[in-house]
C-alpha cells in the first residue's frame with residue numbers, strides 16, 4: 292500500500308469514526324450520479340476502504356454488479372465477510388498504481404467511483420485517471436472526491452495542522468519524521484482539472500467544505516488513531532503523549548471555532564471520453 296498508513300489494532304474503530312466524512316461523501320456521490328446508477332449494470336469503487344460507499348451504491352444501483360478494490364488486505368477481508376452470500380458484490384485486493392484491466396476490463400464499467408483516495412496515489416494521478424477513463428463504457432461516468440486543504444500559518448492544513456499544533460512541530464519537522472503532509476500529496480484543483488479534462492469527455496465539479504466536529508477532543512484523537520494508525524508517531528515521544536496532545540489541540544479548536552478541521556473537498560463528475568477523442572493526457 293502507499294507510504295505510511297499501517298492498518299494495526301489502533302485502527303479498529305475506523306468504521307465508526309470515519310463516518311464523520313464518509314456519510315456526507317456517499318450522499319454527494321450518489322446524488323452526482325443520479326439516474327446513471329439506476330441504469331448501471333457494472334459499478335466499480337476504487338479504494339473502497341470500509342465499504343460505506345459500496346453500501347450506498349448497491350442501494351442506488353439495483354441492477355448492477357458491484358466491485359470494490361482496495362490495497363488493504365484486512366479491509367477487503369472484512370468486506371468479503373460482511374457481504375458473504377451477496378452475489379451482486381465482489382471485492383479484490385488491488386494496488387491502484389497497477390493496471391486495472393485484469394479486474395475491470397477496458398470499456399466495461401458504467402460507473403466508477405473513487406472517494407478520498409487520489410492523494411494516496413501521488414505522483415501517479417495521471418496514470419490512474421487514464422485507467423479509469425479507459426475502463427468506462429461509452430456513455431459511462433466516474434465520480435471522484437478530492438481533498439484540497441487550506442494551509443495554516445504552519446504551512447500545513449487539515450489533520451496535519453492539528454498534529455503540528457499538538458506536537459509543536461513545523462512542516463520541516465514533518466519531513467524529518469518522515470511524515471508527508473496530505474497537502475503535498477494533493478494536486479491543486481486547477482492542475483487536477485487539467486488532468487481530468489485530458490482523459491475524460493465532460494468534466495464538472497462542485498466544492499464544499501467538510502467540517503470535522505466530533506463530540507470532543509478525545510473523539511478526534513480516536514479518529515486520528517483509527518484513520519492514521521502510527522503515521523504521525525515519529526512527531527511524538529510515545530503514543531500516550533500523542534493522544535493527549537492531539538485531544539488537547541482538537542478541544543482548543545472546537546472551543547474556538549466549533550470544528551477541529553475545515554477542509555475543502557471537491558466532487559468531480561467525469562463522463563467517458565467521446566469515441567473519437569482518445570485519451571489526451
Ligand SMILES: C[S@@+](CC[C@H](N)C(=O)[O-])C[C@H]1O[C@@H](n2cnc3c(N)ncnc32)[C@H](O)[C@@H]1O
Nearest residue numbers: 293338339340361362363386387406407408411
Ligand atoms: C481515506 S480512505 C477512503 C476510503 C473510501 N473510499 C472512503 O471514501 O471512505 C483511502 C483508501 O485508499 C486505499 N488506498 C491507498 N493507497 C492505495 C493504493 N495504492 N491502491 C489501492 N488502494 C489504496 C486505502 O487502503 C484506503 O482504504
